[in-house]
Amino acid sequence: MDDPGPLERTAPRRHPQSEGFEWRPARPEPARRLSPAAIDGFNRDGFCVVRGAFTPAEIAAVAAEIDPMEAAHAEFARARGGRVRLTDAEAITFTLHLVKRSPVLRAFAAHPAIKDIVHDLIGPDVRLYWDQAVYKKTEKPQDFPWHQDNGYSFVEPQQYLTLWIPLVDVDEANGCPWIAPGLHRLGTLEHRPTDIGLVCLDAAPDAVAAPARIGDVVVFSSLAPHRTGPNLGDAVRKAYILQYAPDGAVVVLPDGQRLPQTDPDRQFFVLQGGR
Numbered sequence: 001m002d003d004p005g006p007l008e009r010t011a012p013r014r015h016p017q018s019e020g021f022e023w024r025p026a027r028p029e030p031a032r033r034l035s036p037a038a039i040d041g042f043n044r045d046g047f048c049v050v051r052g053a054f055t056p057a058e059i060a061a062v063a064a065e066i067d068p069m070e071a072a073h074a075e076f077a078r079a080r081g082g083r084v085r086l087t088d089a090e091a092i093t094f095t096l097h098l099v100k101r102s103p104v105l106r107a108f109a110a111h112p113a114i115k116d117i118v119h120d121l122i123g124p125d126v127r128l129y130w131d132q133a134v135y136k137k138t139e140k141p142q143d144f145p146w147h148q149d150n151g152y153s154f155v156e157p158q159q160y161l162t163l164w165i166p167l168v169d170v171d172e173a174n175g176c177p178w179i180a181p182g183l184h185r186l187g188t189l190e191h192r193p194t195d196i197g198l199v200c201l202d203a204a205p206d207a208v209a210a211p212a213r214i215g216d217v218v219v220f221s222s223l224a225p226h227r228t229g230p231n232l233g234d235a236v237r238k239a240y241i242l243q244y245a246p247d248g249a250v251v252v253l254p255d256g257q258r259l260p261q262t263d264p265d266r267q268f269f270v271l272q273g274g275r
C-alpha cells in the first residue's frame with residue numbers, strides 16, 4: 001500500500017474552532033530577506049531556518065539582558081516549591097513579557113532582520129504578540145512536548161509567526177526544536193493537558209530537527225506542531241522566543257469573546273505600512 005503521508009498517519013484532531021481552516025501561503029512581492037526556497041519551505045513544511053540573522057555581539061547582549069530576569073524568575077519559582085505554571089526551576093523556565101522590562105529587548109524585537117522576516121511571512125502591518133525566554137536546565141532533562149503555539153491561546157487569524165532564537169548553539173543533544181512538517185495546513189489541533197504542557201501529537205514519525213547556531217533563527221508558523229528534546233548537555237540551553245501577528249489579531253476565548261492584542265507595553269507595532 002502507498003504510504004498515506006504525515007497527515008493521515010499521525011491522525012491529529014482539529015480544534016472545533018478551526019473547522020474549514022485553509023492555509024494562506026506567504027507570497028511576498030518582493031521579499032526583503034527570505035529566499036524563494038525559504039518561503040517555499042515555510043509554506044510546505046511550516047518552518048524555515050534563517051542563518052546569520054544576528055551578530056554574535058547582538059545575541060550576547062540579548063542573553064546578558066535576559067539572564068538576570070530568568071534567574072529572578074527561577075528563584076521566585078523555587079520559593080514556591082519549584083513550580084509556577086509551566087516553569088520547573090530545575091528543568092525548564094518560561095520568563096514572560098521581557099520587552100515590558102527591558103528597552104534593549106524592546107529594540108531587539110524590532111531588529112531589521114526581524115522586520116524583514118515578518119514582512120515576508122506576515123505582511124506590512126505587524127505587531128509583537130508575545131515574548132518569552134525559555135531556558136532548559138541540565139539538572140532535570142525534560143521534553144517540552146508536541147504542541148502548536150495556537151494551541152495555548154486561540155488567536156485569530158490562526159496563522160501567526162514564532163521566531164525561536166537560540167542564545168547558545170543548539171542541536172539534538174541539548175534541546176533544539178523538532179518540527180512535524182506539513183501539519184500546519186490542518187489549522188489548530190486539539191490539545192490535551194499534561195503535567196509538562198499541552199500535547200497535540202503523541203508521535204511524529206516525519207519530524208525534523210532544527211539545529212541552529214548563535215545568530216540563526218528558527219522561524220515557524222503558530223500552526224506548526226513542534227517539541228524540544230531534553231537538554232543532555234552540560235550547560236543551560238537558552239532561547240528567546242518572539243511571536244508576531246498581523247495587526248488586528250485577537251485571542252478568541254472559549255465563550256466566543258474576542259480580545260484585542262494591542263497592549264502598548266508589549267504588543268507594539270514592529271511594522272506599519274511596511275516600515
Ligand SMILES: O=C(O)CCC(=O)C(=O)O
Nearest residue numbers: 134136144149228239241
Ligand atoms: O524552547 C523550548 O524548549 C520550548 C518552547 C516552545 O516550544 C514554546 O514556547 O512554544
